[in-house]
Amino acid sequence: MKRTIPIAKPLLGRDEQEAIKEVLESGMLVQGEKVRLFEKEFANYIGVKQAVAVSNGTAALDTALKALKVGPGDEVVTPAFSFVASSNCILYQGAKPVFADINARTFNIDPSEVLNKITAKTKAIICAHLFGQPADMKELKETAEDHKIALVEDAAQAHGAEYRGQKVGGIGTIGCFSFYATKNMTTGEGGMITTNDSELARRARLLRDHGQAEKYRHVILGYNYRMPEVCAAIGLVQLRKLDGFNKKRRGNAEILTKGIQKISGLIPPQVNERVKHVFYQYVVRVEDDFPIGRDNLAEHLIKMGVGVAVHYPIPIYKQPLYRELGYGKATCPRAEDVCKRVLSLPVHPAVTEENIAYIIGILEKVS
Numbered sequence: 001m002k003r004t005i006p007i008a009k010p011l012l013g014r015d016e017q018e019a020i021k022e023v024l025e026s027g028m029l030v031q032g033e034k035v036r037l038f039e040k041e042f043a044n045y046i047g048v049k050q051a052v053a054v055s056n057g058t059a060a061l062d063t064a065l066k067a068l069k070v071g072p073g074d075e076v077v078t079p080a081f082s083f084v085a086s087s088n089c090i091l092y093q094g095a096k097p098v099f100a101d102i103n104a105r106t107f108n109i110d111p112s113e114v115l116n117k118i119t120a121k122t123k124a125i126i127c128a129h130l131f132g133q134p135a136d137m138k139e140l141k142e143t144a145e146d147h148k149i150a151l152v153e154d155a156a157q158a159h160g161a162e163y164r165g166q167k168v169g170g171i172g173t174i175g176c177f178s179f180y181a182t183k184n185m186t187t188g189e190g191g192m193i194t195t196n197d198s199e200l201a202r203r204a205r206l207l208r209d210h211g212q213a214e215k216y217r218h219v220i221l222g223y224n225y226r227m228p229e230v231c232a233a234i235g236l237v238q239l240r241k242l243d244g245f246n247k248k249r250r251g252n253a254e255i256l257t258k259g260i261q262k263i264s265g266l267i268p269p270q271v272n273e274r275v276k277h278v279f280y281q282y283v284v285r286v287e288d289d290f291p292i293g294r295d296n297l298a299e300h301l302i303k304m305g306v307g308v309a310v311h312y313p314i315p316i317y318k319q320p321l322y323r324e325l326g327y328g329k330a331t332c333p334r335a336e337d338v339c340k341r342v343l344s345l346p347v348h349p350a351v352t353e354e355n356i357a358y359i360i361g362i363l364e365k366v367s
């Protein structure tokens with residue numbers, strides 16, 4: 001039988017099924033008790049005063065920037081290398097994304113590049129904790145504080161990750177999470193905003209529900225970004241499993257790294273000393289001295305039943321949409337180089353030690 005090791009696999013069981021059944025039987029389907037409880041437990045888990053549930057991670061970022069009153073004429077510094085939502089949320093405000101280059105080993109936004117990009121128009125910095133590794137929060141926070149601008153944490157890939165013992169999503173001005181199916185914990189689709197600022201949380205609650213201060217009294221222009229009860233019920237169960245999932249991801253990453261560091265031409269992900277990385281993705285660099293190029297290696301692994309992916313093949317500013325908008329001339333050489341080299345290998349909790357031995361065996365044979 002052909003072996004298949006997927007790149008992602010949501011782990012849902014009997015507990016999630018029971019939780020869904022309970023919601024369906026209750027007849028309360030949207031933004032009720034389960035959503036309130038999920039917000040409370042998520043806020044406790046992250047260590048923040050407020051959590052606001054929304055329909056997905058993109059809605060969380062959009063709502064966060066709207067709550068911060070980012071608008072036309074404002075600039076927001078964002079990583080050149082991330083999922084496109086880290087930048088599209090700026091376009092939604094009619095504001096201007098300004099792209100900062102990354103650290104070529106951790107793949108996270110480079111704080112000195114951020115500093116270079118600050119102008120009088122900068123309203124906020126967005127940092128993504130990419131692939132589950134917290135960004136350099138000390139430096140980014142100092143820059144944000146010095147310039148009196150907001151620091152938005154795109155924590156869509158980093159539930160439970162820690163920077164110097166503090167959970168991401170509770171370090172900057174406001175944090176944004178995604179519970180998309182492949183994430184460290186899932187609700188199918190879903191998102192969460194986290195903050196210690198009660199005014200930002202108040203605005204976020206209005207924005208997600210058509211600006212309703214009370215039933216049919218609309219005080220600001222809002223949206224329908226509400227979370228269904230079924231999603232919150234799944235989220236409550238997944239949140240209880242999150243630390244276990246992350247432990248397995250970290251363990252898998254450790255075994256992968258042991259194998260990969262012996263293979264010349266492949267560089268395992270670099271983990272900063274001051275962080276707890278939760279390995280949403282396990283991303284290796286394929287160097288020029290590896291016998292075959294990244295794309296050929298990906299093709300070979302897929303042929304052998306190993307689900308791999310390229311996160312991400314193009315810097316955001318070179319995406320067709322961004323070229324069309326005139327951003328294509330930006331230059332972030334490290335992001336451009338990394339896009340040509342990165343390859344994500346399966347690391348999720350359903351990956352077994354035997355799976356990893358199989359993957360390493362293939363890589364050794366090619367090397």
Ligand SMILES: Cc1ncc(COP(=O)(O)O)c(C=O)c1O
Pocket residue numbers: 056057058059082083085086128154156157177178179180189190191
């Ligand atoms: C870094 C990052 N930001 C934002 C998002 C958007 O989240 P969602 O897909 O839930 O809208 C994602 C999701 O893939 C992401 O990886």
